[in-house]
Amino acid sequence: MGETRKWVTMGDVAARAGVGKITVSRALRTPSKVSPATLEKVRAAVAELGYVLDETAGALSSQRSRIVGALVSTLEDSVFASTVRGLTEGLSEGGLQLLLSATQYDPETEAALIPTILGRRPEALVLTSADHTPAARDMLNRAGIPVLELWELPDHPVHTAVGFSxxxxxxxxxxxxxxxxxxxxxxxxxxxxxxxxxxxxxxxxxxxxxxxxxxxxxxxxxxxxxxxxxxxxxxxxxxxxxxxxxxxxxxxxxxxxxxxxxxxxxxxxxxxxxxxxxxxxxxxxxxxxxxxxxxxxIDGYAIGRRAAELILAPGAMEPLRIDMGFTLVRRATT
Amino acid sequence: MGETRKWVTMGDVAARAGVGKITVSRALRTPSKVSPATLEKVRAAVAELGYVLDETAGALSSQRSRIVGALVSTLEDSVFASTVRGLTEGLSEGGLQLLLSATQYDPETEAALIPTILGRRPEALVLTSADHTPAARDMLNRAGIPVLELWELPDHPVHTAVGFSxxxxxxxxxxxxxxxxxxxxxxxxxxxxxxxxxxxxxxxxxxxxxxxxxxxxxxxxxxxxxxxxxxxxxxxxxxxxxxxxxxxxxxxxxxxxxxxxxxxxxxxxxxxxxxxxxxxxxxxxxxxxxxxxxxxxIDGYAIGRRAAELILAPGAMEPLRIDMGFTLVRRATT
DNA sequence: CGACTCGATGGTATCGATACCATCGCTTGC
DNA sequence: GCAAGCGATGGTATCGATACCATCGAGTCG
Missing domain, CATH: 3.40.50.2300 (Response regulator)
Known part of the structure; x- marks a missing residue:
């Protein structure tokens, strides 16, 4: 390693490229709003300095974390893992990242994890269970973001459900x-x-x-x-x-x-x-x-993918209840 | 949905409890530095308002994201899932959260994901592969944080390796x-x-x-x-x-x-x-x-756990190469 | 009894990027 | 020829919590 290098900031890039900070921001977030020549200068400066946009600062100023929280019952089960993949792939198309934790099928653990995820100010929260403690349910209701329960179709979903019966x-x-x-x-x-x-x-x-x-x-x-x-x-x-x-x-x-x-x-x-x-x-x-x-x-990937679509859709705050169904696969044991 | 509720801020809690913002911060982060009486007042205010600490702001001002990035080859394989569980459990003891993505075994995908994770300014980065593109290797070197490669013991690790031969x-x-x-x-x-x-x-x-x-x-x-x-x-x-x-x-x-x-x-x-x-x-x-x-x-859980220990240990910037070994389990097919 | 220590608390600057508004220069239309 | 319009760019305030230093009061010690 060596010296504890400080991160390069947008100001450094701006100085290197001979433009204002805000132009660097635009060049990285909305390239279409910057002239090709400037864009090129900024890109060169970014590459030279190895600059990586600081999302922790971006999240604060834009009030958009670009993060979606997910609480899965367990990852050691390929069905949920497929759902997570579907979610990740779908969300990445909208520039969102997944912050993931596992509840180990325990509502108390879930309740303990919810605040730690909410602390990141996610834009939505996905759960693979509909079994919540009253405190958890309360936190989910107050969060003010879309809450998606997957793999079930509860009678009284917190908000939106994507699953099957x-x-x-x-x-x-x-x-x-x-x-x-x-x-x-x-x-x-x-x-x-x-x-x-x-x-x-x-x-x-x-x-x-x-x-x-x-x-x-x-x-x-x-x-x-x-x-x-x-x-x-x-x-x-x-x-x-x-x-x-x-x-x-x-x-x-x-x-x-x-x-x-x-x-x-x-x-x-x-x-x-x-x-x-x-x-x-x-x-x-x-x-x-x-x-x-x-x-x-059960198509776990499709469930995750569908959930991602709903989160990215404009009217994400509208509660829905989506039945993804299931298929009986008959093979040699029956 | 309803009104777009703004998040409660620390200032609101401080006002409600009749103390300064900074005291609220201390009450939540380092309760031992606050008198029991004040702590109680703050806790009550937090509960009443349903306040959740905003880590996006905390990360910026403290320059500590409390996030560790992880890039796994796939989640749909219970061995890596166990490693992720070990990591998550270990890191949570140090107040760190895991930001996870899957590379689908593709170094190009990995290289594309690294900047998105680095953008969150993680305190360490964990990879379940040692196969990186030159660009990825370069980014990892410049990141200035501990980089841990798991499940392998490469001849030339980027930084620290925890795995087996x-x-x-x-x-x-x-x-x-x-x-x-x-x-x-x-x-x-x-x-x-x-x-x-x-x-x-x-x-x-x-x-x-x-x-x-x-x-x-x-x-x-x-x-x-x-x-x-x-x-x-x-x-x-x-x-x-x-x-x-x-x-x-x-x-x-x-x-x-x-x-x-x-x-x-x-x-x-x-x-x-x-x-x-x-x-x-x-x-x-x-x-x-x-x-x-x-x-x-291979004890995937132990690998994850060990990696978490190394990240939380004081000298985390010291490169190491840790062999976790493996066990032959003889059963009925040989 | 005064200086000193220590725990508890608060004020202010700061982290780094973005929102908002202003500005500048060039084209376009009458 | 001039005002309007528009794309490109910059300045400044701001997001919400924390670092740093200051303050204040209560005990402690010589």
């Missing part, structure tokens, strides 16, 4: 199993304290399977250190012990389903002959080259 | 296969333009397998729309056609390995009897409850 999703996968002849379907659920989406899908299952006495839910307690496939494998063993008639298992994620599928193979159960397995999310490994898992596909 | 990793997995009796080992590589880590692991493989005439590399071209398991499945078919003697396949990720494993099962190949399969990354699905894949485990 988890209840309908749970019903759809159940219907598919019923239509393919299954009668003793078990919905495998990991009991997390905060899993509103999983609970809604389970509700959809319960509603759809109401007439099937052999269909039930099975709960696996959350355990520290356990991975999603562990829950699947353990769940399957318990299910077959408790409900040996079971002919189909619905999981709340493909990763859990991978545990069910691999355990079934180890037990010598024929899939889908003896047991059908359905997942959720359509991850890479679920494709035909991999586990060939029947699953519900 | 990909070459040694490739050698280690090869050695394991040789020690377990394999002689015709194929290293399956997806030919991405920018995959320095994969190339290094392949180099480690080539070095270690030099004395084995039956050992080779097999390249699969990158194809738009293809998923990682597709590469694995396709690769295995091509390998068995071209090199029928093959008794082991090394993949550059567990997801690719999942394609190889599932394809092998479909072809009726006994694993690991007829064919051994090794992956890379130790994803959730690779565990004993899932695919039970032999793999190299």
């Amino acid at each position: 988890n209840r309908a999703a749970g019903a759809a996968i159940t219907r598919h199993l019923v239509e393919t002849g299954r009668r003793n379907i078990v919905f495998l659920k990991v009991d997390r304290t905060h899993d509103a989406r999983g609970a809604l899908r389970m509700a959809g299952f319960l509603n759809e399977s109401a007439g099937l006495p052999g269909s039930q839910t099975h709960h696996v307690p959350e355990a520290p250190g356990a991975t999603a496939p562990d829950y699947g494998a353990q769940g399957l063993r318990e299910i077959l012990e408790r409900l040996p008639e079971t002919d189909a298992v619905i999981c709340t994620s493909d990763i859990i389903a991978s545990g069910v599928l691999c355990e079934a193979q180890r037990m010598g159960l024929e899939v889908p002959g003896r047991l059908a397995i359905a997942g959720f999310g359509d991850f890479d490994i679920s494709g035909d080259s991999g586990l060939a898992l029947t699953t519900l596909k | 990909n070459r040694a990793a490739g050698a280690a997995i090869t050695r394991h296969l040789v020690e377990t009796g394999r002689r015709n080992i194929v290293f399956l590589k997806v030919d991405r333009t920018h995959d320095a880590r994969g190339a290094l692991r392949m180099a480690g493989f080539l070095n270690e397998s030099a004395g084995l005439p039956g050992s080779q590399t097999h390249h699969v071209p990158e194809a738009p729309g293809a998923t990682a398991p597709d590469y694995g499945a396709q690769g295995l078919r091509e390998i068995l056609e071209r090199l029928p003697e093959t008794d082991a396949v090394i993949c550059t990720s567990d997801i690719i390995a999942s394609g190889v494993l599932c394809e092998a099962q479909r072809m009726g190949l006994e694993v690991p009897g007829r064919l051994a399969i090794a992956g890379f990354g130790d994803f959730d699905i690779s565990g004993d409850s899932g695919l039970a894949l032999t793999t190299l485990k």
Whole structure:
């Protein structure tokens, strides 16, 4: 490194180019408002000095942070990661950057993170959950910026929602199993304290399977250190012990389903002959080259992209409720 | 929406609490420097007005953005996501936030993103790649902040590196296969333009397998729309056609390995009897409850955490080169 | 008892870019 | 030929919090 170099300022660039500061600002922000000759001089000075516009100062004077905050439940799940990519790509077209944090599925953590994000004066706030503490809800309401809840369609969104009906999703996968002849379907659920989406899908299952006495839910307690496939494998063993008639298992994620599928193979159960397995999310490994898992596909990228569009649109403060739907992908496990 | 509400400022809070602005600032930033009684008054005023500190102004006046920039190759890969979590958690203990973007493994994209991040005047910059364009390298050098390259240990790091030797990793997995009796080992590589880590692991493989005439590399071209398991499945078919003697396949990720494993099962190949399969990354699905894949485990979370520690440490400007190592996890596929 | 220390608090300048308004020079139209 | 119009450019105030220094009062020590 060497000396602790101070940042070059716009004034330095202006002096170097022989123009006023404001012209440098215009050259960088709105090049069309500067004559080609001046633009060239400024660009040369910028390049020589290695100047980079200071957004911290720009944000203050223009009262526009050019930042959008995002609170995702977790990044270690490719579905949300796709949403983040969609958001980032979409927002970058409008010159906005994403300030990201993860709540680890905990509303209290979310509530603690909201002020730290709001402190950056974001122009919008995106959340991948609709489960907020009262304090969080209050902060979101007072923030005075568009708030977008993704991956759900809550009855009472804070502001705008872009997602799909988890209840309908749970019903759809159940219907598919019923239509393919299954009668003793078990919905495998990991009991997390905060899993509103999983609970809604389970509700959809319960509603759809109401007439099937052999269909039930099975709960696996959350355990520290356990991975999603562990829950699947353990769940399957318990299910077959408790409900040996079971002919189909619905999981709340493909990763859990991978545990069910691999355990079934180890037990010598024929899939889908003896047991059908359905997942959720359509991850890479679920494709035909991999586990060939029947699953519900949600286009997380599209959700993020759509959210970005809404933020950049002129009437972003208008509340909306957008259903992005889902797709049933039938593969070899049903 | 309603009226375009202006943000409450520190002055409003000060007036409400009957103290000076600066006291409000201290109450929020360094509560220990304010008397308990005053602190209480300020806190009450803050709560009543719903005030949130404006970091955009704070950053300018204190010349500290409290932001760390991060450029990851992709978020849609749980290994980097873990690193991001480790970073976020570690940095939050020092009051720093992460400004994140994804380069999609493209150095040109990286070079384009660097100025946008530098514009926020971050206090450090983290990269999950050591493959930079000359222009990018130049910007990083001039930035005057700590630059951390993760997941690699380049010969000439820009500044600080926290990672492991990909070459040694490739050698280690090869050695394991040789020690377990394999002689015709194929290293399956997806030919991405920018995959320095994969190339290094392949180099480690080539070095270690030099004395084995039956050992080779097999390249699969990158194809738009293809998923990682597709590469694995396709690769295995091509390998068995071209090199029928093959008794082991090394993949550059567990997801690719999942394609190889599932394809092998479909072809009726006994694993690991007829064919051994090794992956890379130790994803959730690779565990004993899932695919039970032999793999190299890298603790991405620890890498992120360590990087955060280095950034927060007093001598953060001292270049370092930290080897976090890796672990061979032997499971059912070798 | 006075000088001194220390904790608590406030006033003012400042960070760097941008908004707003003014200015300047050149073209255009009558 | 002159006023109006317009593109290009600059000066100055401003955004909101914090650094720095000053102040003030209460204790402490010799």
